[in-house]
Amino acid sequence: MNRVIPALGAVAIFSMLPVFLGDGFFVFFLTSFFIFAMLATGLQFLIGCAGILSLGHASFFGIGAYCSGILTGRYDVPFLLALPVSGLLAGLGGLLMAPIIRLREVYFAMASFAFGIVVNEVFTHWKSMTGGHDGFPSVPFASLGGYALDTPAKLYYFALALLSLQCVLFSYLRQSSFGRSLNVMRQNEAGAKSIGLNLVALKVWVIVITSVSAGIAGSLFAHLNGSVSPQMFHWSQSINVLTMVVVGGVANIAGLFSATFVLMYLTQYLRWLSEYTSLVNGIVLTLFVVFLPAGIGSLFVTLRKRWKSASKFEEVRR
Amino acid sequence: MEQFIQLLVYGVSIGSVYALIALGFSLVFQTTGLLNFAHHEVMMVGGLIGYSLLNYAGLPIAVTILVAIVICGAISLAIQRYVVARVQRNGGGELNIVVATIGIAIIITSLAMLIWGAYPLPYPEVQRSAPLKIGQIIVDPKYLLILAISLASMLVLQVFLKASRFGLAMRATAADAATAALSGIPATRMFALAFTISGGLAAIAGVLVGMLYYASFDMGTIGLKALTAAVIGGFGSLPGAVLGGLALGILETYGTIYLSSDFNNALAFVMLIVVLLIRPSGLVGIKAREV
DSSP: OTTHHHHHHHHHHHHHHHHHHTTSHHHHHHHHHHHHHHHHHHHHIIIIITOOOOSOHHHHHHHHHHHHHHHHHHHOOOHHHHHHHHHHHHHHHHHHTGGGTTBOHHHHHHHHHHHHHHHHHHHHHOHHHHOGGGOBOOOOOEEETTEEEOSHHHHHHHHHHHHHHHHHHHHHHHHSHHHHHHHHHHHOHHHHHHTTOOHHHHHHHHHHHHHHHHHHHHHHHHHHHSOBOGGGGSHHHHHHHHHHHHHHOSSOHHHHHHHHHHHHHHHHHOGGGGGGHHHHHHHHHHHHHHHOTTHHHHHHHHHHHHHHHHHHHHHHHO | OHHHHHHHHHHHHHHHHHHHHHHHHHHHHHHHSOOOTTHHHHHHHHHHHHHHIIIIIOOOHHHHHHHHHHHHHHHHHHIIIIIIHHHHHTTOOHHHHHHHHHHHHHHHHHHHHHHHOSSOBOOOOSSOOOOEEETTEEEOHHHHHHHHHHHHHHHHHHHHHHHSHHHHHHHHHHHOHHHHHHTTOOHHHHHHHHHHHHHHHHHHHHHHHHHHSOBOTTTHHHHHHHHHHHHHHOTTOHHHHHHHHHHHHHHHHHIIIIIOSTTHHHHHHHHHHHHHHHOTTTTTTOOOBOO
């Protein structure tokens, strides 16, 4: 219960915001924040719960974005069909990684990195389908049935709803038997095998699930931007998302979202910083891995524990 | 046929540079069990320093390479000392180190872009001489020079590893760090040594890549291809790194001419995935599977 109330509060606050902010750029920015938060939640689950380091997460994001953009823009498929299809296609992409998944951690990291580069080369060079280097320019507005989400605020609510849904799903997964098995696997592979867990199946499932979520986020991203191009899904994008997860911490969703927000805000709003954006990203990433590997989220947890023990102390004194 | 042989010379020459970079990746992996994801960016720094020394200071190529070796060796040592070792001390595993070195790689790249700018910097012609003609085959002597330098560097590395006490100590640590430590070989020193040597190799390779193409802040991608070469050969195996580098160089050269240059960049990474699928131990054979 003590996690549900703050979460509901956050959703309530965020759903009030467009009322005050109107349809300005900030709402657009918040929508893209939701989308990247979805992407980061998936990667956080992959790293934090399953202990799998993927350096190619943006490729699934890209597959979803291209799929949804091309389906709706070129073939007039309704958005409500294109959205799940792009999730499925990204999931299929994740399934392509399945044969590599049995490799040792570092090898998988390299293979996923290579996978990201290859997927991006396909985006760049499959010109007849993707529009090549310039990208696919005409992605229509998302629409629910006949109702077009043609302003940032309308898409904002849809993205917020999907993000909340995804958070619920992932926190359910974390405490389901699937999530617990992943936890055991991350901490001790031999032990997990000895109690009869099928590690390959677990790993394949977790890759596919997180790819589907990245693909759905990608679909939203395509409709938010109105176009897709290979640069958006360059491998550095995978590293950006990884930075969000490392800074936010692998175990705490509040930490992850604050890190995602701050990092995106820095790159979007501090123009004088724009020349140094990647430098700042690199420094932040390195500092966190070296000095605070558990991320901001761990600070939240310690603070809450301190606060709790302090209030207990007060009770005892009374 | 002439073209075929000509291309082979180019392929071997480019491949030997890949091999040098791959050796750095593999040497660190063999000794410390770690993937240094900043290695290719150290190579990039070597290339840019080489550009500055050749272009502004007008130093001869040999001195340029030596200075670059010292600087890049120091950078690589600093990465080991101040980042990798610290992450390990804080209980970080190999994945934390991958992420930490990615962070370093981003820092190095962005600093290089701020210092040297975003445009490719062509080297001044190091050896201006007429193309060599052997029968019908015409070869730019630049490629032969590059081949000679990288072969010489590999030879020096080989002699160091096989004939010197330090080399022996390093191989002992690579084989079994705990047992080596029992006989008085400090593992941390050996780790630092492996990083330093890999930095030196990266410097040589950087200057050679600069001679081949140009130097720029984003030439690290060439080094990433060399990482795939190292894995293709068998990650952690030094002969494997050389073999993988040569194979990649030759395949890429023929692929560009006989197939299409569109997928030149993807080729290395497709090869990486295919090799990991079929034979994760690489051409030479190192254990890679776990599950």
